[in-house]
Amino acid sequence: MTPIGLVAGEPSGDLIASRLLQGVQERIPDLVVQGIGGPALEQSGMQIWHPMAALSVFGYVDALRSLPRLIRIYNDVAKRWKLTPPALFLGVDAPDFNLRLEEKLRAQGVPTVHFVGPSIWAWRYERIHQIRRAVSHMLVLFPFEVEIYEKEGIPVTYVGHPLADAIPTEPDRAGVRESLGIDADTPVVAILPGSRSSEIRLLSPVFLQAAARFAQKEPGTCFLVPMVNQVRRQEFEAFLARYPVPNLRIIQASGIQSREQWPVSWQAMAACDVALVASGTATLETALFKRPMVISYILSGMMRRIMAFKSGQTGPSVPWVGLPNVLSREFVVPELLQEQATPDNLFRELDSLWRDESRKAHIRSQFEDLHQILRRNTAQKAGQAVVELLTCQN
Template sequence: MIIAGEASGDLHAARLVEGVKQQQPDTRFFGIGGSAMRRAGVEILVESSELAVVGLIEVFAHRKVIFGALNRMREILRSDPPDLLVLTDYPEFNLRLARTAKECGVKVLYYISPQIWAWRQGRVKKIQQLVDKMAVVFPFEVDFYAHHGVPVTYVGHPLAHEVKPSADRDTLLQEFGMDPERPVVGLFPGSRRSEIKRLLPIIIYTAQLLQQQRPELQFVLPVASTLSPDLIRQNMPEHELDIHYIEHRPYDTMQACDAIVTVSGTVTLEIALIGTPMVVINRVAWLTYHIVRRMLKIDHLALCNIVARRRIVAELIQNDATPSAIARELERLLDDEDYRKEIKQGLEEVRQKLEDDSHITDIAAVTSDMLNQD
């Protein structure tokens, strides 16, 4: 059984499945995921797009769907236990499922750690009790888990050698039907429906402000595999922008941009690997924000800043995430050459850290080893 509750987890889990099938072709995978896992041969019982929400209030609003999926997976663990449960990120759901797996004697491999080093560090005790092995993607996570007595293996970040555009900027813009001579701003509203509803209007209002000041700008918006252009348009405020929607080509979209406004999450690492200057934004429900802020143990929200352990790109969070503030930062990214150079150098540092292959064990090998253990 393999579980991925979000678009990024779907991609990472699919690569794990492909790697294991190369080593053990008769291995059967089933569980929760999306299109990438389905293409890799996973029997999808619940679509991950139904579960991809962020924030305490938002999760509460979707509790029936989420707990319905959880109970379905629990019943399978009890009635027909698999040889291994592979959990990918998505901690609130996955740690509950891990408890049931333990009760049923099913081994648990957790791939891509919950960010407990960032907040709610007390959860490491639960992980120690419920997880047989952590497969982590950042080097600093090894020391954290080893310190708490959790078996851990560093498998490297799955994106490190896979985020590759298919062509250079000018070639891609010509292919997209855009003018390579005009600046391009990327509008990245996220891969979750809750992000689209919460943040897309802010991003669109930002783009409207920019276009009023700079009519030469062009805009691109990638549509995540978990979403549809129709869903994007349903949550789009009225506008007169000429937006180019790009489906299924996130890395080419990042490469085509001169600057990007993006939600927080794994996407900030992907953009860092491409090297495009960005501003990171986020807004959640008021209560969610004030609860989480008290629990945070880190200084940054964007993963690219966390990996660098310093502020490389601007983070505009909650009340700071206004269209006017975002527009000012994007203009600086477009116009201030020294600032652009500084940010691109910082993003290059992140890329080098993620691409360092020292002491990495392949995640497919870790999974196969656990499958073959008695």
């Protein structure tokens, strides 16, 4: 029997870890995986000690409220693995939880692998010291991260990004539009204000006002707004009632998976001509769909103070915030953040992108190159790294 400890803290991590384990199980048939995971890992045969949802927190306030529960879970899994050490521990994202656990396990002689490096290139670089103590091997999503860890003497493997494997290099735009009942020649703008309540509250008003101005200039434009659930939809609709936009359609996730089991956000990205996108993973997804976008974000005053206190920084260490720009090392698409995120500014940038065909062609070319760089069969590469580390232990 070859036991592995594993903690995945997000649905995306649950899915990619389950695919990673499939490859490991083919090479090591007696593999036994135990720890914290979600439905995909459970279906792959993992013994779930605690459900992944128990680690889910949304923002600093929720984290403080959840702290007693998180401490109980941490103490439980740490005690179990102290009594019966695994042959290897794999931490998938969730750095606040996993790095502490990895540091403890590695001190006990357990090899530790961390998959998805925290964004130390933008915030809190000093965490590199904890990573050096905690992690035997880093598996990173972005190629520029390799140099960071190599410079710090931390073994690292670039495995690409799972989204680049999941999103086709040539999305079927016509098919998606047909499934949504949108004509091929209809102008479409995707509006993605985020999936958190705070994002809906702060971004929806400026996004909607910018969209209304775009609709005045481009009558007949269809605006697609994906919503992750009914709660977020109701929050968004409250703002829509105050800032109406003609021909706006909300598409909401349901229990029945739609086209090729794509999330509704992917449908909007595939169907649109341009997009207004909240900074985050959605910007990378939009880039992988080769769509020009305006990236925006607004933090409340309290959140800005909390982030500055926690990180010791008033802003990121790089000049870009959106992942497509970070990866390209240039402002391929515009970013309007905080006070710059006004309806006038958003409209002007959106209209400029819409009208400039040569700029859109350049953006598409940049994003095609980006897709090829990130498309590396992530699950297979990460699984191979885990197998090699396990083999070295035997």
